[in-house]
Amino acid sequence: MQPLIDNARTFGQRPEEFARLAEGQSPQALFITCSDSRVVPALITGARPGELFELRTAGNIVPPYASTHPTGEAATIEYAVEVLGVRDIVVCGHSHCGAVGALVRGDDLTAVPAVRDWLTHAGPRPAGAAEDPAVAEGVQSHVLAQLLRLRSYPFVDKRVTEGRLTLHGWYYEVHTGSVLTHDVACDTFRAL
Numbered sequence: 579m580q581p582l583i584d585n586a587r588t589f590g591q592r593p594e595e596f597a598r599l600a601e602g603q604s605p606q607a608l609f610i611t612c613s614d615s616r617v618v619p620a621l622i623t624g625a626r627p628g629e630l631f632e633l634r635t636a637g638n639i640v641p642p643y644a645s646t647h648p649t650g651e652a653a654t655i656e657y658a659v660e661v662l663g664v665r666d667i668v669v670c671g672h673s674h675c676g677a678v679g680a681l682v683r684g685d686d687l688t689a690v691p692a693v694r695d696w697l698t699h700a701g702p703r704p705a706g707a708a709e710d711p712a713v714a715e716g717v718q719s720h721v722l723a724q725l726l727r728l729r730s731y732p733f734v735d736k737r738v739t740e741g742r743l744t745l746h747g748w749y750y751e752v753h754t755g756s757v758l759t760h761d762v763a764c765d766t767f768r769a770l
Contacts, residue, residue, distance in 0.1 A: 596627065605631040607666040608658035610724070612638045616752045617672050631658045637677030637720070638669060640727040641699040652731070659733050659743065667734070669724045670748040670757075671717040682716035683708045701727060712753070718767050721747040722760065 590596075609619045610633045619625065619632055633654045641649050648656075658664045671678065677697060680687060682704050687694035701723040706716025725745050729735050737743035747760035749767050758767040 599628055603628050603631070603662065605629055605658070605662060605664060607631070607668055608633060608655065608664045609668050609670060610635070610638055610640060610655075611668075611670040611750075612636065612672055612675060612677065614672060614675065614752075616674075617670070617750060619670070622670075622750060622757060631662060631664060633658075636693065636696055637675060637681075637700060638671055638724060639677070639696065639700050640669070640724045642727065643731045655728070655731060656733060659731075659737060665742065666744050666746060667728060668746045668748055669721050669728070670750055671721040671724075672750040673712040673714060673717065673752045675713055675717050675720075678704055678706075678717045678720050679713045681720070682706045682713050712751070714749070718747075718749050718758075718760075721749060725760075 606625075606629050608631045609623070611617050611619055613634045613636050619630055623630060631654075633651060635651055639651075640655070641651050643652060655667075658667070677693075677700075679685075681697055681700055684703075687697070700720065704716040704720040704723070706713055706719065710716070725747050728745060729738065734743065734745075738745060747767075748770070749758040750756075751758070757770045759770045760766075761768050
């Protein structure tokens with residue numbers, strides 16, 4: 579923990595670099611990804627402060643849209659789209675994902691009931707080989723399911739239909755640093 583504390587102490591010693599951030603934010607994209615510590619959106623994209631609005635959830639799950647009992651995730655998505663006016667949303671899954679791996683394998687999660695109950699929001703069980711440690715196929719099919727889930731949010735669907743919002747599915751390989759994107763035309767993930 580000490581290196582993190584040391585960096586936090588020196589981080590604010592460059593106020594001239596951050597003064598403009600007090601004026602507001604206008605991020606280029608909403609980046610929805612897993613909470614996994616190996617996935618660092620700003621590192622992957624090269625984004626600077628203010629350029630990326632992030633939503634991190636276990637398994638990069640987009641929960642079902644519900645206007646009567648909204649979730650924090652839904653509020654984040656709504657704010658990014660309706661208030662900040664992002665033009666792009668990226669759903670980025672990653673190799674070696676514990677959440678998706680548990681879904682693919684059908685793991686018994688009774689020891690972690692909050693995790694078990696959260697994963698019920700993932701949608702259909704992702705396809706994929708249970709023996710694949712990277713769970714590549716499972717993660718990629720899960721990313722596509724979350725993109726479909728985003729389209730069930732009325733304000734997202736409206737902007738996509740109007741051509742004011744584009745959805746992207748990415749797959750990040752933790753073990754190589756490579757990023758693949760879903761190519762809609764051929765329905766496959768290919769190098770970015």
